[in-house]
Amino acid sequence: MTATRDKQIEERRRAMVDLLMQRGIRAPRVIEAMQSVIRDAFVPEHLAELAYEDGALPIGEGQTISQPYVVALMTEAAALTETSRVLEIGTGSGYSTAILATIAGAVFSVERHEALAETAERRLSALGMGNxxxxxxxxxxxxxxxxxxxxxxxxxxxxxxxxxxxxxLAVGGRLVMPVGSGAGPQTLTSVMRRGTDDFATETLAKVSFVPLIGAQGWQR
Structure with missing residues (x-):
């Protein structure tokens, strides 16, 4: 039974990656990371069967795990290398963190919900994500x-x-973030720092994310 289930999961993961490539994801290291990270390990057990579908899923605390395409799109837009130092805002389930850690040299992730941070830390440690x-x-x-x-x-x-x-953000670095409110359209935005006070902005896609709560975001 376990072998059969493992085969089914592998087939679903392969189908997910095929869909990402059909939708325009091209960076080889992003594709490899999306193929290698076990997404079902980052969702509630009762939702494991839905882990590789291209949609967001609830993870508790009013938060979600982003759909695979959006995770891949944001990671690709960040233009990571094996030496990149990455700041992630919103650890959530830890899935996107694992994708980033598979590609980059070091990932520093900030989560406002303690319960989510603790669960993500256990999952990432179990997978050997020491960076x-x-x-x-x-x-x-x-x-x-x-x-x-x-x-x-x-x-x-x-x-x-x-x-x-x-x-x-370092000069030459890229910031990727959705801008907008939950009540209206959100725009996935990429910002490249070209100099001390020189930032180039690019619009990537229309998206839907939970609100960014904090001193420089939305209030509770």
């Missing part, structure tokens, strides 16, 4: 002690790009 550090805090303020970062990925939608995150 991840998680802390509980206000993600809109980033992690200044660890800055600068080559990439910043924000898995929640804010009214604007927080100034604190702009300041912590």
């Amino acid at each position: 991840v550090t998680i802390r509980v805090g206000d993600g809109t303020l980033g992690w200044p002690e660890k800055a600068p970062f080559d990439a910043i990925i924000v898995a929640a939608a804010g009214p604007r790009i927080p100034d604190a995150l702009r300041a912590q």
Whole structure:
């Protein structure tokens, strides 16, 4: 039975990756990471059968695990290398964290819900992701002690790009974040820092994320 289930999971994972490629994901390391990370390990057990469908799923605390396409799109837009230092805002289930950690050199992830942070930390540790550090805090303020970062990925939608995150982005680095409210359209936005006060902005897609709560985001 276990062998049969493992085969079914592998087939679903392969079908998910095929769909990502059909939708335009091209970066080889992103595709490899999406293929290798076991997504069903990051969702509630009763939703495991839905893990590889291209949709978001609830994970508790009013939060969700993003759909695979959006995870892949944001990761690809961050243009990571094996030496990249990445700041992730919104650890959630830890799935996106695992994708980032598979590609980058070090991932620093901030989660405001302690229960989610603890669960994600256990999952990532069990998978041997030793290049991840998680802390509980206000993600809109980033992690200044660890800055600068080559990439910043924000898995929640804010009214604007927080100034604190702009300041912590290295020159040449990229920040990827949805901007907008839950009541209206959200725009997945990519920001590249070209100089001290020089930022180039690009619109990637229309998306739907939970709100970014914090001092430089939405209020509770």
